[in-house]
Amino acid sequence: MNSGPALVSILRQGDTLVASVHTALDDSEMVRFQHDLVRQIGEHRARGIIIDVAALDVIDSFASRTLRSIADIARLRGAVTVIVGIQPDVAFAMVCLGMDMGEVPTALDLEEGLAYLSRLRGLGSSHG
Structure with a gap:
């Protein structure tokens, strides 16, 4: 179907998934x-999900909402x-537009x- 380069890669490292977004994604992507x-x-x-958005030079409101939704769904599971790698200009624009990642750690x-x-796993193991 799609013969172009991967837009996103999802790799497993132990019980953590690392999802790297390689280019801007439209809403359907x-x-x-x-x-x-x-x-x-x-x-x-x-048990852990890292979403790397370092390649993005824009995070619009739909992308921001979708990332928060992913985090909510993951938490329920x-x-x-x-979320890692938000570029300085992107962070600045998000703040200026009143957007943030909500409760999702960055x-x-x-x-x-x-x-x-x-660190979270270290804290969690003492409560288990």
Whole structure:
């Protein structure tokens, strides 16, 4: 069907899924990404989700809402989502437009996102 380069890649690292968005997605591609990622959360029994948006130079209101929805769905399935790599200009524009990621944690980059999930797991294991 689509012979072009992948728009998104979803890789498993242990019980964490790392989804990298490689280029701007239109609304239908964003919805397909959401469905693919949610399906893989169940398939891989993921406990952590990192969505890397570093390649995006725009995050519009639909994309922002969809990312928050993914995080809500993942939470209901037992996984924590972290959004990483929001570019400075994108963050500035989002703030100016009154958009944010709601309750979804964000981190500077993939390394920080993995560290965040690791810290959460450390806290969670003492309550288990």
